[in-house]
Amino acid sequence: MEPRDPAPLPPVPRILLVEDDTISQAYFRAVLEALPAAVDTVATQACALARAESSRHDLWLIDLTLPDGSGIDLLRRLRARWPQSPPALAHTADADPAVRAPALHAGFREVLVKPLATAELAGAVRSALAEAGGLPDWDNAAAAVALNHDPANIQALRRLFLEELPGARDEVLRSARRGDAGALRARLHRLQAGCGLVGARRLGAAVELLRRTPESRTALERFDHAARDLLG
Template structure:
């Protein structure tokens, strides 16, 4: 089966006024990979968002011209069908977290952030929003020594086995067998990483973490079916 043309990278609006932190966030986000629009203020964020649809908003809660919560509310008014939003802050006070969650942020990340923590939160948010591409060609090439013949051969094998893997996951979920479900998803994630099945791998990770979630199961099923179509 021939692979489809690569989908556009997810686009992230990064709002961070500290130069060093902005550079760090950008490096981690671009390594996922994503396309990053980095700005340092509410005004610049609104100007960028006025003409660009983003797959994720990543917003500092304290900005030079207002709060991140105020910015989120403005962005939500501009884009009623809003993408997921993550807040980040250097303030570890628990009282900071609740108002941000109530405003609509799906999580509040406390700086300094380890690369794995930041990338994991972003991957999960994008997976839930359907913002990841089906195939990550660069990741597959790196995993298989940049040999296109190996990439194509392993992807064919992966796609041949995917219907059975999908059925096992769905059946385990329907039986409520969380142990078998997690084990099968763990094996599937390894294959996804080798062939660059980015969106399915993220959906599998989300379902493995939240096996009781109907939404996570549906996202997994949609990602698998899209690869097989």
């Protein structure tokens, strides 16, 4: 029997990383590419504007201090040229709240303080991408790694996952609406493990966003939409 061609992989999100320090660049790229994501790395405002002109990005990740100006100024220039812009995260080595507040006011979704743990950076990026709808429903590559590249096992576990998802969704919505933080946290923890196993990438990111911001109505809506889309 001739081997069948593997199913095409879903597109990965593309991130514009604006960072002038070469060591930080390498660290950010390693974490982001492991999500996975495609990363365009530049060091200045001018290069960022040029790269944004030539490529569409799902997320902007911008250093607040650049050789040719501020990250806040760059975000304003990017959004002036592309009003339908992706979400933006700022990063800085300065933990002073006086630095954070103007960045949030300018439109950054979050300000990340370096040095960043891998989980913190990856979590913030996944949350931002989930909120923007920049992730595929299924990540076949991640499922293949988790389940030893066994297509039959992947399909069987995905069927089981989808059979259990309506009940899990209802539990999450009930817990959130009655303000039961403990029950919500526990159910999201179990659901996130299942998402990782079967490669339910968009739902997994929405679960992580809701775990990080359980009081957010937007995060709850993102979760609900991602679950309903998987269920068809």
